[in-house]
Amino acid sequence: MWSRLGRPVYLVDRDDQQLLRAKEYIEKLRAESQVPSLGRWGQIITSPSQDLPKAVSDSWLLVECVPESLALKRKVIQQLDDLAHPDTIVASNSSSYTITEIIQDLRVKQPDRFIGLPKLRGTNGKMLKAIEIMGSGQTKPEILSRLVEETRNHGFKPFQVHRTSTGYIYNRIWAAIKRETLLTLAEGVASPEEIDSIFKDVLKTPKGPCEQMDVVGLDVVLDIEQHYADVRQGIPEEPRALLRKMVAQGKLGVKSGSGFYDYSESSKPRD
Ligand SMILES: NC(=O)c1ccc[n+]([C@@H]2O[C@H](COP(=O)([O-])OP(=O)(O)OC[C@H]3O[C@@H](n4cnc5c(N)ncnc54)[C@H](O)[C@@H]3O)[C@@H](O)[C@H]2O)c1
Missing domain, CATH: 1.10.1040.10 (N-(1-d-carboxylethyl)-l-norvaline Dehydrogenase; domain 2)
Structure with a gap:
């Protein structure tokens, strides 16, 4: 969905097979027109983990989607904060850990740029449009409003969590x-x-x-x-x-x- 407006999207994974499978899956979704593009599709650039710095420096939004382990998520978020330009937004796709829990006790240089952005997943292989947006309490208000606007422009259905909550x-x-x-x-x-x-x-x-x-x-x-x-x-x-x-x-x-x-x-x- 992030490629619907013609912008390129980097997919970074340490497992090359996963990158191949992800690309095939995206082609399938595009062919099924479950989320039709608005113009031409953006390029999907698959990158092994060692190319993370290039993907990070080219992007306005980073979304970590590693498995649901708090320790792993903290490690990846710290790595993204270390690499990213101060203006880059850093998000987590975690649906069970809030961004507040993830960044707690981390030594991040920009604590106001983090956001929870879980994309809901259907149970029958169909794409869902629903996406939740929750800040950490420290997140800059303009990041929240920008993400509501950007997600809506990209065809998502955003739901902004009104206050910090134990779960989405x-x-x-x-x-x-x-x-x-x-x-x-x-x-x-x-x-x-x-x-x-x-x-x-x-x-x-x-x-x-x-x-x-x-x-x-x-x-x-x-x-x-x-x-x-x-x-x-x-x-x-x-x-x-x-x-x-x-x-x-x-x-x-x-x-x-x-x-x-x-x-x-x-x-x-x-x-
Ligand atoms: N919002 C929702 O409804 C919803 C539903 C399911 C999952 N999720 C979230 O999505 C995230 C991923 O879940 P999943 O089911 O896709 O997991 P998954 O195990 O299928 O995929 C995780 C990927 O991360 C890669 N990975 C693991 N460690 C890595 C590292 N250190 N560096 C780079 N890549 C690494 C793995 O190779 C794998 O491809 C979780 O946070 C989960 O909470 C959200």
């Missing part, structure tokens, strides 16, 4: 759905099939909460829920206990072949 708007709501689903399961009130079936029937969504958690990965769901429990009062223990039990059994969801459902080859219907 959508993630807080989704966390509550996951938590109550896990509690319902832990109490033996309903099975995953029943919960997903009633959820899809009422809300007309393609996946129910158990199916969605299996896609995200139950270890990741546990990390996110643990993070909420660490920073907020009153988060019940039972949902995390159920997740810990499943993770200890190797049930991580789709990626491990089983979670709430069985994804192994042997479970697939034969022709």
Whole structure:
């Protein structure tokens, strides 16, 4: 979407295969016209990690998208702050850690240029336009207003978080759905099939909460829920206990072949 107005976009990753896959995926999205360009598409420039300084010096906005580990995010954000021109905006795509938590205790030279910018991701492979925007409390107001304008111009649907929050708007709501689903399961009130079936029937969504958690990965769901429990009062223990039990059994969801459902080859219907 950042290439829709014809501007070039750098993709930097330490894994060359990921860069190839990302480029193919972007071509597919463009061909499907899920997000049509407004004129000609900007160039996608794939760069290995050693070319990071060049990508940073050419860009007005840097968005880190490394895996959801606070230590890794801090390391990358520090690196970006060290490399970037003072006018460059530095953003995190993290949907569970706020930018305030990420920059806490870092020795950044420009504390007022950081912003949380998680792009929501669909569960059925479709592009979503929703993007949340949250400052750190120190973020310059003009950066917030510029990003609202730029995201809208690039075809996103921006949602500015009104005040610093423990989690983004959508993630807080989704966390509550996951938590109550896990509690319902832990109490033996309903099975995953029943919960997903009633959820899809009422809300007309393609996946129910158990199916969605299996896609995200139950270890990741546990990390996110643990993070909420660490920073907020009153988060019940039972949902995390159920997740810990499943993770200890190797049930991580789709990626491990089983979670709430069985994804192994042997479970697939034969022709
Ligand atoms: N807003 C949302 O709805 C939403 C949804 C899912 C994920 N996310 C966020 O996106 C981010 C990435 O998640 P993902 O699922 O795409 O992860 P992923 O593991 O699929 O991709 C992360 C990429 O980072 C690369 N990487 C790891 N360490 C690196 C380093 N030190 N330098 C350069 N590249 C490095 C990996 O090679 C990989 O290509 C996370 O912060 C996550 O919270 C947001």
